Amino acid sequence: MGKNLYQKVFESHTVAKLASGQSQLFIGLHLCHEVTSPQAFAMLREEGIKVKFPERTFATVDHIIPTTLPDRSRPLKDAISEEMFLHIEKNTRDFGVRFFGPDTGEQGVIHIVGPEEGVTQPGMTIACGDSHTATHGAFGAIAFGIGTSQVADVLATQTLAMSPLKTRRILFTGKLKPGVYSKDVSLAYIAKLGVNGGVGYAYEFAGPVVDAMDMEGRMTLCNMAIEGGARVGYCNPDQKTFDFLKGKPFAPKADRWNEAVAYWKSVASDPDAKFDDEIIIDCDHLEPMVTWGITPAQALQINENMPKISKFEGSEQKVIAEAYEYMGWQEGGKMLGTPIDIAFVGSCTNGRLSDLQEAAKIIKGHKVADSVKMWVVPGSMKIKIEAEALGLDKIFKEAGAEWREAGCSLCLAMNPDKLKGREVSASSSNRNFKGRQGSPTGRTILMSPAMVVAAAIEGKVTDVRKYVKE
Amino acid sequence: MNMPIVDVVKGSGVPVRGNDIDTDRIIPARFLKCVTFEGLGENAFADDIKGLELQGKVHPFQNPVYRKGTILVSNQNFGCGSSREHAPQALKRWGIRAIIAESYSEIFFGNCVALGIPCYKVSHAVADKILAWIEANPSGELSTSTSAKTLKMGGESIELTLADSPRGQFLDGSWHARAALMANAVKVDSIAAKLPYMQFLK
Ligand code: SF4
Numbered sequence: 001m002g003k004n005l006y007q008k009v010f011e012s013h014t015v016a017k018l019a020s021g022q023s024q025l026f027i028g029l030h031l032c033h034e035v036t037s038p039q040a041f042a043m044l045r046e047e048g049i050k051v052k053f054p055e056r057t058f059a060t061v062d063h064i065i066p067t068t069l070p071d072r073s074r075p076l077k078d079a080i081s082e083e084m085f086l087h088i089e090k091n092t093r094d095f096g097v098r099f100f101g102p103d104t105g106e107q108g109v110i111h112i113v114g115p116e117e118g119v120t121q122p123g124m125t126i127a128c129g130d131s132h133t134a135t136h137g138a139f140g141a142i143a144f145g146i147g148t149s150q151v152a153d154v155l156a157t158q159t160l161a162m163s164p165l166k167t168r169r170i171l172f173t174g175k176l177k178p179g180v181y182s183k184d185v186s187l188a189y190i191a192k193l194g195v196n197g198g199v200g201y202a203y204e205f206a207g208p209v210v211d212a213m214d215m216e217g218r219m220t221l222c223n224m225a226i227e228g229g230a231r232v233g234y235c236n237p238d239q240k241t242f243d244f245l246k247g248k249p250f251a252p253k254a255d256r257w258n259e260a261v262a263y264w265k266s267v268a269s270d271p272d273a274k275f276d277d278e279i280i281i282d283c284d285h286l287e288p289m290v291t292w293g294i295t296p297a298q299a300l301q302i303n304e305n306m307p308k309i310s311k312f313e314g315s316e317q318k319v320i321a322e323a324y325e326y327m328g329w330q331e332g333g334k335m336l337g338t339p340i341d342i343a344f345v346g347s348c349t350n351g352r353l354s355d356l357q358e359a360a361k362i363i364k365g366h367k368v369a370d371s372v373k374m375w376v377v378p379g380s381m382k383i384k385i386e387a388e389a390l391g392l393d394k395i396f397k398e399a400g401a402e403w404r405e406a407g408c409s410l411c412l413a414m415n416p417d418k419l420k421g422r423e424v425s426a427s428s429s430n431r432n433f434k435g436r437q438g439s440p441t442g443r444t445i446l447m448s449p450a451m452v453v454a455a456a457i458e459g460k461v462t463d464v465r466k467y468v469k470e
Numbered sequence: 471m472n473m474p475i476v477d478v479v480k481g482s483g484v485p486v487r488g489n490d491i492d493t494d495r496i497i498p499a500r501f502l503k504c505v506t507f508e509g510l511g512e513n514a515f516a517d518d519i520k521g522l523e524l525q526g527k528v529h530p531f532q533n534p535v536y537r538k539g540t541i542l543v544s545n546q547n548f549g550c551g552s553s554r555e556h557a558p559q560a561l562k563r564w565g566i567r568a569i570i571a572e573s574y575s576e577i578f579f580g581n582c583v584a585l586g587i588p589c590y591k592v593s594h595a596v597a598d599k600i601l602a603w604i605e606a607n608p609s610g611e612l613s614t615s616t617s618a619k620t621l622k623m624g625g626e627s628i629e630l631t632l633a634d635s636p637r638g639q640f641l642d643g644s645w646h647a648r649a650a651l652m653a654n655a656v657k658v659d660s661i662a663a664k665l666p667y668m669q670f671l672k
Contacts, residue, residue, distance in 0.1 A: 015661045016654050020639040024654055026661045028668075036554065038505040052655075053662070080504065087505050121667055131553035131577060147555035147581040149647070157651040159658055163635060195490065196547055199576050226553075231576060252670040263666040295490065315489050315546060315594070322488075412499050412552075433494045433551055440498070440517045 002270025005236055006167050006202045009142045009267055013125045015159055022161040028124035029141075030154045032059035032097070033110045034088040035414070036129030040151035041091040052158045054096035058119055061088055061101060062109045063414045067377050067404035071416060072102060081415070095155070108380020108406045111135040111223065111348035115215070116382055118248025121260075122237035123267035127154055132348050132430065134225040137234030138218035139241050140267060142202070144231045165202040165232060166276040172209035174284030179465035181358075182217035183350060183428070183448035185209060186224035187289035189281050191299040198230025201277070204269060205235050209283045215244040216354040223349045224430055227296040236268040288464055290335045291432045291446040293323030298432075299446070300335065302463045308332050326434055327443055328422070335445065335461050342425040343374040343401075343456035344437075345449045347411035350428035351379030353386050355449040360392040362453045362467045363399045369459030374401035375417070377409040401456070413438025426455040476586045476640040479568040480613045481540030483604035484530050486515075491544055492551030493578065497560040499552075510556055511563030531564065535608035543600050544571040548589075549578025558582045568614045570621065570630065572597050583636045583645050588616050590630035600628070616640045 003011075015024040037059065044051070051057065064081040066072050076082040092099035100106040100113055107113070111132055114120040122140035126133060129151040136143035146160065153160055172185060190197070205221050213221070218235045225233025235241075242261055245251040252260035287301040298320075300306065309320050309331060324331055329338070345351070345359050356378060368374045376396045378384040384406055387393060393403045409417040411429040418438025419425055425437050425444050432444035445461060454464035501513040519529040530536045542561065548571040549557060558581045561569075569582065569589045582589050592600070603623055604610070613622040614630065616637055621628040639645040662668055 012665065013661065015657050018644065018650050019642060020644045020650070021635045024651060024658075026658060026665070028665065035502055039507060042506065049652075052658070083505055121670065124667060129553070129555075131551075145553040145577060147553060147577065147584060148559075149555060149581070149584040153648050153651055156648060157655065157658060158662070159651050159654070161647045161651060195550060196573070196575075229550075229575070256670055259666065260670050319489050414499050414502065431494075431551070433492050435498060435517050436494060438500075440520060 001274060002272035004167055004204060004269040004273035004275060005140055005234060005267055006142055006165070006204065006232065009123055009125060010164050018161055020161060022163050024159050025125060025162045026159050027127045027154050028056065029119055029126040030057040031110050031114055031126065031128035031133070032057060032151070033063055033130060034061045034084040035063045036148050037091065037151055038084060038087040039148045040129070040155055041095065043152040044155055049156045051095045051097065051155045056158060057097045057155065058114070058117070059088055059092050059097055059099045060107050060110050060113050061085055063408045063412065065102070065407040066415050067407050067409045067417055069405060072405060102381070105381050108382065109348040109351060109408055112352060112379035112383065115139065115219065115244070116248065116380060118245050118251030121245065121251070122241060122264035127160060131226045132223050134231065134233045135219050135223040135348055137222040137225070137232060138215060140234055140237030140264065142232055142234065145226065166200055167204060168198070168201045168277040168279065169204040169206055169275045171207035171278065171280045172205065173207050173280060173282050174209065175212070176209060176283055176286065179450065179468040180286050180288055181448040181450060182213055182220040184286055184289040185283060186221055187291065187296065187299040187446065188286055190224065190228040190297050192281070193228055195227065195295050195297045196229045198225065198228045201230050202232035202234070203230045204275065205233060210235055211238070214354060215240055216352045219352065220349055224296070227430055237264045288448065288451050290451065290461060292327065292329065292335050294326050294432060294434050296430065296432060296446060298323055302336055305332055305334055336463065338445070338461040339424065339459060340372060340426045340445070340455050340461065341423040342419060343368070343372055343452050344377070344410045344425055344427040344429065345452050346375070346377030346379065346409050347429035348379060349430040350449045351377060351383070353383050355428065356383070356387050356392050357390070359449045359453045360395040362450055362464065363401070363457065364395050366399055366457045368400035368456045371459045372456050374456040375404055375410060376401050377404040378406050381406045410437050412436060426452045426461065428452050474586065475643050476588060476645065477616045478613060479540060479588070480611060481567065482536070482538055482609050483541045483543055483600070483612050484536045484539035484566070485601040485604045486530055486542055486544045487601055488544065489546040490550055491548055493549055493554050493557035494551050496549065496557040497554070502554060502556050507556065507559040507563065510560040511565070514560040514564045538565070540565055540567040541612050541614060542566045542569045543597065543604060544569070545594070545597055546572040548574050550575040553577040555581045558585050558587055562587060570597070570600060570614070583639060584647060586640070586645055588614065588632060588636070588640055590614065590632050592628070592630060596628060
């Protein structure tokens with residue numbers, strides 16, 4: 001019987017069976033950022049332990065870093081942010097870990113930096129103290145978020161205690177229409193399966209829609225896996241994966257390239273691989289999606305009406321009512337036409353070059369509405385430079401948007417970028433939880449970056465398809 | 471390393487009603503700007519507390535009658551959202567030693583195991599019953615047991631669900647993962663030597 005990618009990689013990385021019944025899993029790549037790592041390094045110092053494989057950990061600074069040049073000068077104005085910055089610099093220096101700081105020109109959101117450096121590769125296990133680590137699964141790696149104690153485990157031992165997950169293949173059939181993107185696919189299946197639908201599962205994303213996606217689109221899809229409850233989401237590696245990696249700084253060099261590709265091909269799911277579950281999602285009729293509530297699963301197609309509270313039962317009814325109360329929308333109304341205050345293009349979900357290109361294509365020749373503040377935040381310094389070489393920054397600035405420096409920014413607002421009061425944000429990020437974007441009463445509507453741009457132009461939630469030229 | 475065993479937790483309860491209470495609510499992101507976990511406890515549920523205050527209501531984490539509580543009780547999907555370990559750390563530093571809920575997010579559950587906080591599951595009806603009992607007896611003593619998988623509540627014994635794997639870890643001390651992992655260093659090296667990509671990344 002054939003095996004799927006998850007099973008193959010889990011097996012080849014299993015070091016031992018632990019007394020707890022869990023497996024001890026070797027971690028091929030460990031990524032760090034400044035928020036979840038300092039305590040872990042502190043534990044190592046306390047216990048006098050070294051990092052076992054320092055060359056297999058890479059770090060950057062993304063969550064707290066400001067996104068304007070003056071604000072990025074050191075020391076940072078915010079004392080605690082500065083302290084975190086100093087800690088990641090010192091920790092990586094003391095323990096011999098590679099740090100992609102701003103002065104290297106390679107800083108960015110960790111889940112964007114990994115692939116663009118080529119440290120993210122197929123057939124690896126990848127861990128990071130961050131829940132959106134599944135992003136790296138787009139390359140055919142088993143990538144997942146871990147807690148800070150586990151960060152210390154990986155630093156000290158390059159392994160983790162884990163139980164294998166069940167596997168579910170989600171087959172996306174059909175073809176996406178123009179104006180419909182990987183982000184819409186993510187929101188659509190999460191809306192269908194719920195925020196808990198994937199708990200206990202590793203997701204294999206497959207089918208013609210995934211095959212047709214570029215690597216950026218696959219990263220968006222895998223990035224959102226956790227929003228549907230799945231800690232791991234991956235796509236099988238193919239020629240697009242190999243082409244993406246070729247020439248990246250840490251990708252295998254010419255003398256080992258063929259050997260690497262052979263290994264990468266060998267980890268893909270066998271044609272007769274078995275899964276614990278399979279779901280088919282037809283994408284032929286998929287329309288642009290927006291969230292209306294306070295979880296990513298509270299999403300609908302742009303022309304749909306929001307649900308009636310009475311359609312739900314018991315505890316679910318309460319959740320829906322709570323979402324309405326927080327967001328302040330008319331029950332059963334449409335999201336279409338909802339006024340917005342902030343438009344955010346960025347984050348590890350949709351802050352990559354292709355996202356910025358698509359956004360620029362739509363905004364070109366238009367202006368951001370007077371009532372809207374629009375921020376474009378590239379996911380990494382490299383993306384910023386590439387985008388500027390293509391003149392995208394000028395297009396955004398001419399339209400009245402702000403062109404920022406790389407970081408997580410408004411995705412979770414740990415830096416100075418925050419919503420104020422009840423502001424409504426059209427956001428290309430991944431979470432619309434209460435207070436997520438920095439104001440305890442702020443409101444977030446998740447959508448594709450293209451939809452964010454369309455909303456910025458009109459000052460309200462709209463259907464991007466009228467701006468998309470086929 | 472000497473590993474403490476996690477079995478009986480005694481103390482009063484803290485009823486935190488609601489489904490999908492995510493880690494952003496347990497500890498809002500702005501309090502994560504710390505390089506140690508100290509001081510997180512006093513900011514647990516800060517935004518929910520403020521929100522209720524504005525409506526003239528009191529959150530259980532602010533209510534003095536529950537301040538000594540050690541056993542948190544909630545409903546479905548407790549701890550969903552961000553993987554941040556700061557959330558269970560905040561609860562632990564506030565004083566929580568065990569959690570009873572209808573269900574949990576997986577990462578949160580794992581983070582709790584790593585901190586020695588057992589997360590027990592109960593049905594919706596039982597959760598409601600425990601919540602109501604605590605609200606009626608804010609200082610009433612509860613006692614959970616990992617070995618017996620029970621909750622003692624006012625002379626009654628209620629069955630709790632806890633999977634064998636975490637239960638075993640609490641009882642043999644291996645919830646503190648690092649010690650067990652470090653013991654296998656030699657095997658780690660031999661697995662690493664077999665993985666082709668260890669040679670690629672140079
Ligand atoms: S961009 Fe957002 S989701 Fe991604 S790592 Fe940063 S804070 Fe987390």
